[in-house]
């Protein structure tokens with residue numbers, strides 16, 4: 128078979144200037160396999176079914192389209208929370224700006240160092256979860272990431288750790304093209320929270336692989352960088368053991384292109400996975416949430432809540448699939464994707480899918496797109512709320528179901544505060 | 556307090572005149588009732604007063620004290636002291652009743668140049684008002700009107716009125732959907748607010764509410780006009796004879 132000649136050329140050109148980093152034999156082997164995977168899949172084309180809603184062009188070019196660095200004069204996300212700070216500048220770890228990486232209950236190590244060891248737990252995670260996600264749908268940017276990621280952090284949690292790890296991605300160079308890879312192992316009974324914020328680069332390719340052992344819990348909250356022209360393709364991979372929990376929330380405000388993929392796999396019984404996202408876009412904004420959940424165990428609960436508020440030409444896309452394999456009885460799956468279109472120029476595209484091979488399951492999904500409720504708006508105004516304030520209140524109410532997925536009150540307050548600020552700045 | 560002068564209103568969407576010359580003078584301290592057949596334009600009048608979109612005033616005007624009401628945005632009308640208890644209160648999922656009321660109260664205070672109320676003072680205020688209307692505090696935590704019974708919604712309107720303390724209160728069929736006891740409570744709530752500086756315009760179909768909230772003046776609206784005005788007896792007349800006689804009389 129093979130790819131059409133043109134696509135093959137583009138696929139090769141995309142990585143021509145990239146080098147497989149040095150490392151231990153297992154790491155080199157994993158990276159080389161990833162290169163092969165990538166070359167076999169090829170870059171997504173315009174007619175690729177999985178890229179129907181999102182044009183991959185700007186992700187396919189060898190050089191990153193530049194993105195102006197914007198100073199919003201705003202306090203950084205999660206500022207008020209006691210956390211372990213790990214800072215990257217245009218995709219390069221900055222030890223000076225970061226906290227000391229030692230933390231009770233955690234092993235934190237730079238990717239370069241971890242992949243240099245011949246024996247390391249990372250061997251069972253790095254590129255492994257990514258590779259498992261490549262069937263039935265190709266995710267070429269993730270394979271590219273495994274092959275060429277130049278930096279990153281690996282974390283092993285062995286206890287319940289109350290202090291979150293905060294990955295902060297600073298963007299300073301308008302032409303930066305960053306590829307970061309994170310691998311996380313949450314051991315049995317351990318509990319870890321990871322926070323992410325910042326635009327990272329003009330173009331950002333990020334993978335996070337999260338392996339949660341039996342009874343482990345992983346919490347994730349991300350506030351994606353606000354630089355208007357930045358582009359991002361991110362992948363979150365999770366492999367969930369027995370009675371484990373995985374909770375992830377993403378706030379996206381601004382960004383000319385964002386593709387956030389998640390691939391969640393239940394391998395142990397009675398585990399729980401909640402993924403949620405709130406995205407707000409005004410103008411040149413394209414945001415795509417693509418989620419794939421595989422139930423391959425009994426009695427697992429998966430929940431996906433994605434909400435988008437769009438105006439002025441902003442586009443939102445959602446692709447969500449729940450695959451319930453044979454034998455995955457008592458699966459409880461819930462999926463909702465909704466958009467609130469604040470004017471007639473905004474657009475929402477959605478493709479929710481259920482594929483079920485077990486007979487004793489409860490799965491529901493729904494997707495809606497609507498305008499602001501004028502009756503509600505008038506009701507609020509008639510009680511004295513100025514129209515813009517009333518509209519913000521309704522927008523926040525619309526997003527609430529997603530934000531409520533954040534368990535920590537402090538973090539959720541931080542997210543609400545950022546959203547309120549954004550809404551105020553974007554009032555008409 | 557509220558002066559309506561030869562008010563003509565048509566629907567923006569379809570070329571249909573709904574109000575065809577309404578005159579009304581509600582003085583401070585008084586209670587006026589409006590009765591009238593279904594579709595005669597009572598709710599339309601209430602909506603036009605509160606500034607809802609979709610209506611075009613083709614003639615006439617409305618003054619609230621010395622302000623031209625029709626020039627104001629709905630929220631400015633609220634800040635000026637106008638309140639409408641809706642015939643069909645709106646459900647707002649995701650917005651807590653308490654948050655809503657506090658935001659509303661503070662927005663109005665801000666518009667009037669007053670300081671915002673503190674969370675603690677607000678809590679005290681709303682607890683007190685809810686108690687006299689026998690509203691379960693749990694209801695205050697729920698989203699605005701979502702899952703409320705018809706009667707609960709109406710009581711919630713009166714609670715909002717009691718908290719916001721408007722000068723000019725328009726009640727659109729607040730009695731419909733209320734059981735006998737709830738009607739008493741609502742009437743008591745209204746009566747508690749009655750004073751020299753405040754006026755009420757009570758739209759109703761039933762004399763029963765007017766037994767509890769005694770009106771000073773009763774108007775009959777038909778076909779977009781006030782066709783008859785009288786004392787409390789007029790409501791009794793409608794109760795026993797219906798509208799037929801009155802309409803014939805003015806035809």
Ligand SMILES: Nc1ncnc2c1ncn2[C@@H]1O[C@H](COP(=O)(O)OP(=O)(O)OP(=O)(O)O)[C@@H](O)[C@H]1O
Pocket residue numbers: 566573591592593594595596597598599600609642
């Ligand atoms: N948005 C609208 N579109 C079409 N017709 C309307 C609209 N609003 C009001 N009307 C019409 O205007 C007339 C007056 O309606 P309105 O609701 O004011 O009556 P009402 O006196 O309050 O009646 P009820 O006693 O049944 O509550 C009715 O014929 C109604 O159908």
Ligand SMILES: [Mg+2]
Pocket residue numbers: 597598599642727728
């Ligand atoms: Mg009516």
